Amino acid sequence: MxxxxxxxxxxxxxxxxxxxxxxxxxxxxxxxxxxxxxxxxxxxxxxxxxxxxxxxxxxxxxxxxxxxxxxxxxxxxxxxxxxxxxxxxxxxxxxxxxxxxxxxxxxxxxxxxxGRQGLFCLCSRGLEMRSPGDMTGLGIASLRDTASTSKVLQAGIIPTYAANAEHAVQLLRSGRVDAIALDETRFRRTIAAMGFSAKDFETALILSEDxxxxxxxxxxxxxxxxxxxxxxxxxxxxxxxxxxxxxxxxxxx
Structure with a gap:
């Protein structure tokens, strides 16, 4: 150790x-x-x-x-x-x-x-967001009982709950959701571990820095x-x- x-x-x-x-x-x-x-x-x-x-x-x-x-x-x-x-x-x-x-x-x-929590999407999706209110109408994946999820719920959106971060990325890449609400460190490490290029993703919105x-x-x-x-x-x-x-x-x- x-x-x-x-x-x-x-x-x-x-x-x-x-x-x-x-x-x-x-x-x-x-x-x-x-x-x-x-x-x-x-x-x-x-x-x-x-x-x-x-x-x-x-x-x-x-x-x-x-x-x-x-x-x-x-x-x-x-x-x-x-x-x-x-x-x-x-x-x-x-x-x-x-x-x-x-x-x-x-x-x-x-x-x-x-730490920082964000809303992440595929670059090809081209989401333009300036505030949590811009999440209205979007399909968003997140993990249960996380700080990122609480920000999504505060915006009046019921997210699609993923089993884990890898599942959330799969939902995003398959087009089943428009974005992922997740801790930034976890998101970056997850896509790297799954073999995806960071260039294919972008931060659509910073949800909070805590x-x-x-x-x-x-x-x-x-x-x-x-x-x-x-x-x-x-x-x-x-x-x-x-x-x-x-x-x-x-x-x-």
Whole structure:
């Protein structure tokens, strides 16, 4: 994993030795949380059966800063994660767009990174859009319970729900929908993985630009949220955090 290689590098050994270690704390509230995430490169993905990525490595640095032993991270489909984060106690999910619509659904720690949601179409379609109101009358594919979908629903449009990003791209290319509402990073990575040229697609409209956060269930104690936020604020001031961002920037962040 990237973080393991980084810790092993002599340049960074001093930084980690100067930080609190992974003491075995049995009654720490941060160790009683269920951490859930979906595969969403470069923030989280699987490598040799283990979750890795920017948000995972950053979370490990937060645990270390708080003197919390490393916790298991469960990877599952986004709809299950989103529901669990709202209704189950002691859950943290990531990486989540912090939008106005979601503000009161969770308690937030972040930001992890900046993000952008857009409406994407085929260049041959030639859509000209200036505002969400221009989506009226269009067939739009999106994924359930995503921030992009909420923007489409706000415009009064019921989208065609795709099973995943690959399915959404297939719907677009087959002409069954006019556009896709999706996170920009996910869209770009999906078309590349499917072997399609980015030159064949264009951004018809930017739906919103919001930061990505760790989202905790609404029953989380404010003291715990403050503790995570202080740890994040401390970690992001250190060279190891800048090195982490540089590493994942090389992977298309």
């Amino acid at each position: 990237w973080l393991a290689r980084l810790i092993a590098a002599p340049l960074f050994v001093g930084l980690f030795l100067a930080s609190p270690g992974f003491a075995q704390v049995s009654n720490d509230p941060a160790a009683g949380i269920t951490y859930l995430a979906e595969v969403y490169r470069p923030f989280i993905y699987m490598d040799k059966g283990r979750p890795v990525g920017l948000a995972v490595d950053l979370l490990k640095l937060l645990w270390q800063e708080m003197n919390v032993p490393e916790q298991p991270i469960e990877v599952m489909p986004w709809p299950r994660i989103y529901e669990s984060g709202q209704w189950n106690r002691h859950v943290a999910i990531f990486s989540v767009y912090r939008t106005k619509e979601r503000e009161k659904l969770f308690k937030w720690v972040g930001p992890i990174a900046k 930061p990505l956060y760790y989202a905790f269930s609404p029953d989380a104690e404010d003291t715990l949220i403050d503790r995570f936020q202080r740890a994040l604020d401390a970690v992001t001031k250190r060279p190891v955090y800048r090195a982490l961002l540089t590493f994942y920037a090389d992977q298309g962040l």
